[in-house]
Amino acid sequence: MSDELMTIRQMCDAFDVTPRTLRFYEARELIFPQRRGQHRLYDRRDRARLTLILRGKRFGFSLEQIRQLLELYAPGSTNRTQIAATITVGEERLADMERQYAELSEAIADLRKQLSDAQIRLAAASHEQPTG
Amino acid sequence: MSDELMTIRQMCDAFDVTPRTLRFYEARELIFPQRRGQHRLYDRRDRARLTLILRGKRFGFSLEQIRQLLELYAPGSTNRTQIAATITVGEERLADMERQYAELSEAIADLRKQLSDAQIRLAAASHEQPTG
DNA sequence: CGTCTTGCTTACGTTCGCGTCAACTTGATC
DNA sequence: GATCAAGTTGACGCGAACGTAAGCAAGACG
Known part of the structure; x- marks a missing residue:
């Protein structure tokens, strides 16, 4: 193995x-x-x-942002200020992601509505010539 | 106004x-x-x-992907195949976003855990020298 | 009248995240 | 021992999404 x-x-x-x-x-x-x-x-x-x-x-995220985040996942440093700094950037990324999560929820709902509207337009266009 | x-x-x-x-x-x-x-x-x-x-x-999303999505939000064409095509790309984007939404949920939970672990390490490092 | 600001076009420069060679080493195989 | 595949280090190239700078027009203002 x-x-x-x-x-x-x-x-x-x-x-x-x-x-x-x-x-x-x-x-x-x-x-x-x-x-x-x-x-x-x-x-x-x-x-x-x-x-x-x-x-x-x-x-x-950029590779640099990811690099910083990875320090959080790696038991690298035992330096107090280092750990604190890592936590800070981690919290910032977390905030980013939470914002994105909320906005994504909205955007999905939005897009679903537009799609259903378009489906309606599609049905309405059924009796016209099928090509342009 | x-x-x-x-x-x-x-x-x-x-x-x-x-x-x-x-x-x-x-x-x-x-x-x-x-x-x-x-x-x-x-x-x-x-x-x-x-x-x-x-x-x-x-x-x-790339600007090109966004451009295609915008057609969905614009009552532009009445052409049946056009509308259908627009719906198709819209559904693809929706799928992307739903996937991202789910993954984001996981990632947020993950990051929260790492942060709390790091907080613990920070507390544990308290009695050591405060700088390196 | 000059000049200031706002905006326009054209065009080249820049950063990020790799792709694409070129030239070399190294271990495996015929 | 020649070759071959797999891997290595540069180095340059590229598309996306703008930044930046040069040069021109055109209305506002003293």
């Missing part, structure tokens, strides 16, 4: 990203795969981080 | 965007202000569209 360590190719297949992407994230210090010689090896931690990265991206 | 028509400057102030942005959206056919001579004038319709554009952006 060597599902502990994965090569870059396995990672790419598993997460549907390209090698370039993984190296890019590493360059931006979002993940830190080990090296066996020259080759990168990704462990469970790296995979967890990548999951969070991709999730964060889907919410529209 | 000439709140019916607004200049580009008034729009920028109202929506916190730059003139460049408004002209850019126009070039991409997301808004269609009237012209008085050379000057652009924005009416209620334009403002509604801009609101939707900015909202869409916050959800991570």
